Amino acid sequence: MAEYNRVSECVGLITLRNPPVNALSAAVRQGIVDTVQRALSDPNVKSVVICGQNGIFCGGADIKEFGSNMTGPPLIPMIHAIESANKPVVAAIEGSALGGGLELALGCHYRIAHSKARLGLPEVSLGLLPAAGGSQLLPRLIGVPAALNLITTGRHVTAAEALQLGIVDQVTDHNTVDAAVKFALSVAGRSLDPRRISTHPCPQQPDLDAFFEEVMQKVRQSARGAIAPIACVQAVRAAATLPYAQGMERERELMATLFTSGQARALQYCFFAERAVGRWRMPSGARWDTSKPRPVHKAAVIGLGTMGRGITVALAQTGLSVIAVETQEKQLMEAKQAISAMLERGAKRRGVAPALDGVIYSQNIQAVADVDLVIEAVFEDIALKTKVFQQLSAVCKPGTLLCTNTSALDVDQLASETPNPELVVGMHFFAPAHVMKLLEVVYGPRSSPQAVATAMQLGKKMGKASVAVGNCRGFVGNRMLKPYIEEAFFLLEEGATPELVDQALEEFGFPMGVFRMSDLSGLDVGWRVRKGDGLVEPGTASGRSARIRQGRRYSPLGDLLCEEGRFGQKTGRGWYQYDKPGSRVARSDPWLHSFLGAYRAQHGLVARRIDHQEVLERCLYALINEGFHILDDGIAAGPEDIDVIYVSGYGWPRHRGGPMFYANMVGLAKVLERLEHYQQLHPEVPHLQPSSLLRRLVASGSPPIHKWGEAIKKLHSQL
Numbered sequence: 001m002a003e004y005n006r007v008s009e010c011v012g013l014i015t016l017r018n019p020p021v022n023a024l025s026a027a028v029r030q031g032i033v034d035t036v037q038r039a040l041s042d043p044n045v046k047s048v049v050i051c052g053q054n055g056i057f058c059g060g061a062d063i064k065e066f067g068s069n070m071t072g073p074p075l076i077p078m079i080h081a082i083e084s085a086n087k088p089v090v091a092a093i094e095g096s097a098l099g100g101g102l103e104l105a106l107g108c109h110y111r112i113a114h115s116k117a118r119l120g121l122p123e124v125s126l127g128l129l130p131a132a133g134g135s136q137l138l139p140r141l142i143g144v145p146a147a148l149n150l151i152t153t154g155r156h157v158t159a160a161e162a163l164q165l166g167i168v169d170q171v172t173d174h175n176t177v178d179a180a181v182k183f184a185l186s187v188a189g190r191s192l193d194p195r196r197i198s199t200h201p202c203p204q205q206p207d208l209d210a211f212f213e214e215v216m217q218k219v220r221q222s223a224r225g226a227i228a229p230i231a232c233v234q235a236v237r238a239a240a241t242l243p244y245a246q247g248m249e250r251e252r253e254l255m256a257t258l259f260t261s262g263q264a265r266a267l268q269y270c271f272f273a274e275r276a277v278g279r280w281r282m283p284s285g286a287r288w289d290t291s292k293p294r295p296v297h298k299a300a301v302i303g304l305g306t307m308g309r310g311i312t313v314a315l316a317q318t319g320l321s322v323i324a325v326e327t328q329e330k331q332l333m334e335a336k337q338a339i340s341a342m343l344e345r346g347a348k349r350r351g352v353a354p355a356l357d358g359v360i361y362s363q364n365i366q367a368v369a370d371v372d373l374v375i376e377a378v379f380e381d382i383a384l385k386t387k388v389f390q391q392l393s394a395v396c397k398p399g400t401l402l403c404t405n406t407s408a409l410d411v412d413q414l415a416s417e418t419p420n421p422e423l424v425v426g427m428h429f430f431a432p433a434h435v436m437k438l439l440e441v442v443y444g445p446r447s448s449p450q451a452v453a454t455a456m457q458l459g460k461k462m463g464k465a466s467v468a469v470g471n472c473r474g475f476v477g478n479r480m481l482k483p484y485i486e487e488a489f490f491l492l493e494e495g496a497t498p499e500l501v502d503q504a505l506e507e508f509g510f511p512m513g514v515f516r517m518s519d520l521s522g523l524d525v526g527w528r529v530r531k532g533d534g535l536v537e538p539g540t541a542s543g544r545s546a547r548i549r550q551g552r553r554y555s556p557l558g559d560l561l562c563e564e565g566r567f568g569q570k571t572g573r574g575w576y577q578y579d580k581p582g583s584r585v586a587r588s589d590p591w592l593h594s595f596l597g598a599y600r601a602q603h604g605l606v607a608r609r610i611d612h613q614e615v616l617e618r619c620l621y622a623l624i625n626e627g628f629h630i631l632d633d634g635i636a637a638g639p640e641d642i643d644v645i646y647v648s649g650y651g652w653p654r655h656r657g658g659p660m661f662y663a664n665m666v667g668l669a670k671v672l673e674r675l676e677h678y679q680q681l682h683p684e685v686p687h688l689q690p691s692s693l694l695r696r697l698v699a700s701g702s703p704p705i706h707k708w709g710e711a712i713k714k715l716h717s718q719l
């Protein structure tokens with residue numbers, strides 16, 4: 001797990017070998033301890049180089065070990081032994097040096113990095129802090145503000161930035177190990193005292209108390225309830241104020257609290273879930289590892305409204321050539337300007353040239369004749385989309401994949417209007433499409449595995465968290481959102497205010513509660529959908545019967561606000577009021593409160609006191625319950641798919657792992673009991689009726705989330 005060789009006669013070369021990322025498993029740690037000892041005791045060795053095999057230095061501690069009893073030598077004494085060695089130790093950093101990997105490098109006396117390497121202390125994103133000395137060493141090396149920035153955000157820096165910050169001593173474009181060996185030879189015999197970071201004083205920070213108070217306030221605000229960023233600040237403060245040994249003790253104490261926390265479990269679950277969704281599978285048995293994607297060199301986007309523009313940018317930024325089609329001349333001109341501006345801004349941010357020449361604009365759908373894949377993003381109207389699909393089928397070369405960016409329409413129905421339904425999939429982007437991480441790849445019963453594989457691969461290229469899901473109304477994300485929003489409306493009828501509901505959800509960790517979100521996205525969006533579903537009626541009727549539509553409880557509150565022209569931020573009024581249309585600062589609106597009072601009186605509803613717990617239970621458990629229906633229906637292959645969708649596209653707080661992980665943490669029996677409780681109180685609300693899968697999982701002993709897949713298979717086979 002760590003190989004030892006002597007090179008250039010007097011350099012001991014230690015190579016970490018633990019594919020794919022040389023994580024510091026027990027065996028690797030043991031290997032390092034043994035090989036360092038060997039190098040230090042070999043009189044022929046004058047200096048030592050540590051590197052990793054296969055172009056990656058080290059991805060840090062082995063995260064898979066965290067859930068089990070840790071064995072093998074601990075990291076901290078291992079790193080201290082390297083630092084206190086009497087021969088120079090040089091880290092040769094290729095690929096990544098992350099977390100414990102960077103801490104290992106900080107224990108070395110010198111660091112040489114390849115120009116393409118990335119370095120960072122991302123422990124915070126796993127609910128932890130750099131507790132192998134990173135929180136104490138990095139501030140001593142690069143100063144408190146820079147170290148705080150890296151440690152509290154977990155961001156990875158390039159080799160160039162690492163050099164500028166003083167994390168590495170040299171950057172090379174050539175063979176890093178060769179450069180490190182040469183360097184190691186050049187420093188052999190030099191005094192190592194100045195190179196031992198733990199002995200450095202932490203650079204002075206003026207107005208220390210005020211500085212840390214301000215940092216803590218900012219971090220608390222952005223953490224939205226996450227505890228690790230706060231512990232990271234506390235640990236760095238210890239580095240700035242305490243001698244090294246005491247700082248290390250503080251680091252250990254803080255880590256002890258984080259290590260066993262539910263948040264750390266949630267965040268580590270997210271890490272693996274994001275990787276697991278790439279291993280997609282369909283109910284037909286088709287899978288990621290047996291389905292070969294088609295090459296996509298040239299793509300097209302049809303319809304250049306907000307979504308089409310974002311999709312064009314996302315595609316062009318991957319280096320594809322894109323034909324962007326919009327039939328309306330004025331709209332095409334506006335889109336061209338907007339897309340160019342987005343590409344320029346993105347390129348500036350990433351320090352590259354904008355891919356302006358990668359996009360060709362056309363008013364004519366014939367221009368897409370030779371593309372490999374088309375993404376249709378026209379107005380959400382089935383007749384219009386059907387017409388576009390028929391045109392595309394006639395125009396495109398054989399084998400072109402036809403993708404629709406619908407958020408609600410039936411992908412299978414569209415597919416059935418084309419001669420090659422196997423080439424049709426949904427690619428459901430989220431606005432703004434070039435920014436939002438999530439992509440739902442929607443397959444119908446006739447979509448070919450190759451079409452799904454191609455869309456998934458393209459999503460990955462665009463940097464999206466791409467999740468393959470089955471076709472149903474709202475797919476996964478929006479289908480689960482519906483009961484969540486409906487419960488929020490019902491809570492208003494029963495006595496809550498938008499402020500109360502939003503506060504409960506924001507304290508839970510959502511960036512915005514239901515109503516502030518609805519004001520941002522526009523109340524008219526849902527109104528149009530409800531009208532299409534035949535749910536909207538004139539608002540004059542009163543009483544309970546006026547609030548039962550299509551046999552179930554219905555709240556017309558959103559419709560009534562739309563009838564008043566209150567569409568949210570864009571009209572300056574919605575669930576809140578705004579200084580002017582387009583303004584973003586929501587203020588409580590007395591009009592809305594009297595409107596709610598009048599509405600309750602009209603319908604004979606008596607307002608009661610509603611607390612945060614009820615808001616959370618009703619909104620979140622209704623959403624989770626729909627998640628169980630989705631699993632039972634086979635629309636999502638596993639709970640990880642649902643959780644990745646919610647964390648990357650719907651603002652579910654990552655430190656709570658996603659809705660299904662949250663249900664697992666709360667306990668399935670408790671979720672079931674609360675749903676049963678609310679269902680008894682609200683029998684006319686079907687979405688509070690516990691899903692049969694939830695009942696069956698509880699009856700089978702509430703298996704932990706990583707065993708749900710197995711349990712679901714078993715339960716289905718018993719049906």
Ligand SMILES: C/C=C(\C)C(=O)SCCNC(=O)CCNC(=O)[C@H](O)C(C)(C)COP(=O)(O)OP(=O)(O)OC[C@H]1O[C@@H](n2cnc3c(N)ncnc32)[C@H](O)[C@@H]1OP(=O)(O)O
Binds near residue numbers: 130131275
């Ligand atoms: C205390 C805590 C300490 C001391 C720590 O060190 S905590 C760990 C800190 N390190 C990290 O957070 C790094 C995590 N890894 C990554 O960011 C990336 O994997 C990478 C940048 C190192 C490489 O990225 P990429 O090439 O895209 O590869 P994948 O991300 O797809 O990973 C490949 C497989 O390796 C598994 N993996 C990655 N890192 C670790 C790790 N530290 N421990 C265990 N396993 C790791 C990853 O899960 C992939 O496997 P599968 O899940 O696909 O089976």
